[in-house]
Amino acid sequence: MDPGPQVATRAAALGSLRRRPERLPGEARRIGYLYVAPAFILYAAFNLLPLFQGINISFYNWDGITPGTWVGLDNYTEFFTDPTILAGYTHVLILMIFYAFLPIVIGLFLAALISRIRIRGLTVFRILLFLPLVITDVVTAVAWTWVYDINGPISTALRAIGLGRLVPAQGWLGDFNTALPAVGVFGLWGGFGFCLILFLAGVMKIPASLYEAARVDGANAIREFFAVTLPGLRYELQVVLVLSVIGTLDTFDEIYVMTGGGPGTATSVPAYLVWRRLFQTGQVGSAAALGIVLMLIIFAVTWAINRAMERGNEA
Amino acid sequence: MVAPPARVRIALAVVAVALVGAACTPGGSVTQATAPPKPAVTGVPDTGPITLTVWDQETGQVSKIWDQLNAEFEAKYPNVTIKRVNRDFGELKSLLRLAISSPNGPDVVEANQGWPDMGALVKGGLLLPLNNYADAYGWTNRVSQNVLAVSSWSPDGKNFGTGNLYGYTTMGEIIGVYYNKQMLSDLGLELPTTLPEFEQDLEAAKQAGQVPIQFANGDAFPGIHEYAIVQDQLASTDYLTSLIFGTQRDQLSFDTPENVQAAATLQDWANKGYFTPGFGGAGYDSAVADFGKGQGLFMITGNWIVANLGASSTDFGFFLLPPQQQGGPAVSTGGAGFPLSIAAGTEHADAAAAYIDWMTSDHASDLLLNTGQIPLHTGASTAALQQGTLLADVVNATATATADNGVVPYEDWATPTFYDTMTAAIQELMANRISPEEFTTRIQSDYSDFQSSRT
């Protein structure tokens, strides 16, 4: 998952906001403006204003240095014609399987397996399982570059059990077929611990009475899972889903460190395309458009997931 | 509570103001940089302390020599301090375009020739025309027209190969074939004189269980060199040069039978296993190291690894990839090396010019010769070269190609996106994921897009 505590806390924030639509409290005080002003000024100047500037730039063909030329929506229609852009989005979609879907499924599965008894030393486990997400992702990406080395642990282990022919000659990160899944496995490793701890905490909070009731009804472990555990974790699921899906769309650091978008363009992602177009190829208008579209997709996905989960809640 | 409509109206007003405020054509107006007047006296003006910021991408031995040259320059002109910013090739490419246009940017830069880098900088008025300095220091007489042409642009940056001089160097590069002398003789082979003979040598090496061509394309750029020199033997030099300079705009196409054939050849070699196994993910530096240790009969790359293999080495030799037919012209990719340019925003143009002159002096080229940097300036004395050494081979090969007018510039110079497009396409070609026809079509698409966008 990407990039560490930042996205986790944001999604947590978003998630908790959803369930408390309320009027802001307090007595009427004009001085409130003064308190909010410093933060807002910075935020508006460096987050909101650039948004509008970015929208503006996206309507131009601009090399970044000389005056740009107006091209209207061309940078956006490029999305349907430029194979590299389509490839970038396809790649993050594939990565979502590894960064979002699999960690959640694995976390759920493992949390369900673990009996709901007090675990001594849970703190130690939490620390270890959180490490992949908390340590700087540039560091973990460098670590995994070694893991994927042609003489690294994975290759060595495979050779030791006689499956050496599975190791691609170009290396895991240099082979056109394995590069993207390799990055995906990195993301899976990063997120599964967090999911496990999160769901474990959630499961511990489910009242025992629900489980007893299910058992009385004659439910086996699997039925218990679907009837009690899963619904009980609905809220956590929603948050983690939003978090991991958004986090994947944003992926940059590990691509830069592990593959540079390669081999060829096999691991290019939208954020990486933005960077290349801004700095390398002088397609600044296109870079801006890519950024705006990424934001719109994140909005849409967040809205859709929250909507779907809420509908599920009502059911 | 305020009625919603008013709130909405105000919100819309704010948004409108923001949009209008943000809406303006991005990119400042460009004034073409004017050449500073010809200095009455060459050298560094004695006007108080000067700090020259220099950006370069040199590594290894060459980088150490640069340190030495910088120190000598500072000793010669005590009021000058050189601040050196050293990054690798890829990083410099990303950083330079935008950094050079910022207020505290560098004074002297190594700007890669071609449309993506130097062309964009000239178009943005970011490089100083060097003509007057060239006159004052006599640069134009020291090198051939070709060397000057690849750093020449019309002042508006719209035409490549003519106009003002924006970069200067006296060192050259050449791509060719290194070979392991011992292995060649052990295999009972001779130096090939035609491309088919070269291919026979490859097959022989393969049969004997050796790596025919030591190669690693994890860094993407080596692939361009492998393709280019095959292409050089099949397509005409004039065609290639015009293609890269873009002098004939969209009259020329990349999609030609010769280019397709070159692609097919390269793919064929990859499929036959002539390249190091696992080349797609391996790093260039380790390939060079491996070749130096005796792994691989041939290695196709540029003169810059002479320092790694040893300039005076007699274990390794160098030759140009031979032509298709017996007696054909000697052609390869190369030409002028990395030029030095002066940023238009510099406040120390005269000092910068003096620095460039120092770094391209005979003294500098003598020091750099042993690293495999080929001196291109007139009067370059290669008499001291010991024939039979690797360095001598490289220098001789360059001389031969130059004499035959067979030096083709680097192909990734051809459009602003060519480097990205070609490196990716070659990786796919060599991994057998696209056909030679798809390869040329894809590259032509980039080329024609650019040509039609040129005003």
Added chain:
Amino acid sequence: MNTTASRAQVAFNYALLTLCSIIAIYPLIGVALASLYPPGPDSAPSGFGLPPTFAWHNYVTAWEQGKFATSFTTSLIVAFVMVPASVLLSILGGYAFATMRFWGSTVLFYLFILGLIIPTEATIVPLYYDVRAMGLLDTYWALIILEVSGEVAFGIFWMRAAFLSAPPSLLEAARIDGSSSWTTLWRIMVPFAKPAILTLTVLTFADSWNEFFLALVFTVNKFTAPAGLASFSGRYTTDIALVSAGAVIVAIPILIVFIIFQREFMRGMLTGAVKG
């Protein structure tokens, strides 16, 4: 909670958790071991054995070659300015949103929430030119300002939630005393919300230390630790031992902070995500 735990269940739990933990830290342990192998492209740390000799010297080499002195200095300077600034602004803003009503406050608050989902990619392009126009490219201030403006959205949300959880009696008492909003904030609310503030500080520090993309875009010489590592690993790709040493070097500060403040980290990352 099911209290009748069989021995087998307990053992199974521990086994499973231990297995997962091993998977989680294996790459990190592995890379730490790899860093002790002899430097150079020939050493091939396989991750399954100990290095032939313990090349501690790699750390010295990596520190120098990777210019980590510069990058650590930059990262620390940026963090030590940015964290207090960001936390302070978040306290002020969160306090206002939690305890005061003013016209447009809802809109303002939701504008901040918007900031939680605006990705950096959407604003990075114009931001580059804005920062350059201000002459702040390649300065500490560029990173500080951009990181603060990026953090306040979450910070305000977080502090507002913290202040909202204060019992109303607390505020009542302050009002009766006639304290100004300022005094109330610093004498009463902040002490009350200390845990939340500590959590926010720790999380903000982590975000600052881990920031890579901004450093890549906005700095050349004043690069941060992660950016320094990325550049270092790009230059020395074949020297696994050396690059691993660099990775360990950059990992240590955040590792230490995490272990010391792990409770705050967990609180930050799990609260609000767990119902109830």
